[in-house]
Amino acid sequence: MGAWFERMAAVPGLAFAGSPGVMREALPGAGVRPDESYGSPMWPTAEGSTSATPASRHVPFDARGAELIARVWEALELPGSARDYHFVLQSAVDRLWSTRRAEPGALAALEVFALLNLELMEATPHAVSFDTTDAPAAFVRVSSVPRLIGLLEREGAFAEALELARRLARFGQGEDVAARLSEKAQALVAEAAAQGGSS
Secondary structure (H helix, E strand, O other): OOOOEOOHHHOOOOOOOOOOOOOHHHOOOOOOOOEOOOOOOEEEEOOEEEOOOHHHHOOOOOOOHHHHHHHHHHHOOOOEOHHHHHHHHHHHHHHHHHOOOOOOOHHHHHHHHHHHHHHHHHHOHHHHEOOOOOOOOOEOOOOHHHHHHHHHHHOOOHHHHHHHHHHHHOOOOOHHHHHHHHHHHHHHHHHHHHHHHHO
């Protein structure tokens, strides 16, 4: 759990190659390295040091809209743990959801961040686990992916929503949604077959 990465793209198993349009070398904190001599990494700050990584400290609590989206992309280019990146992405999805009616581009960014979060979870299950072993038994409740599943379902994209619900089921959540979406998808196929047969 103490492992940290130079950037999210360095997490093994991710297809994510890096944040679009972000000049990593220009970001404050991109080149910072922790003092690991006491067992857990301590990151230098202007005030001294902290256990909080640059990635976990980068997105202001009050950031909204375009600023939030930009800061999240930047945070993914800063040193952090897989768990830090998970919480950066999940928090962004929650904030984008709450401002979706007022912020242009919120839903598009929400979808991208939720999918990135799911990819990160699949590559590093321990990032969303109460257990720190390689085979975690209990997972934290994830809100980002269910938000996207609900959005896709409302748009009528049942196949995409079902695929995400099945992927989420690996983490002990989403099974009931997957079952409901599966029934819906089967009903739609049956209805389409019946209409095709009657024409």
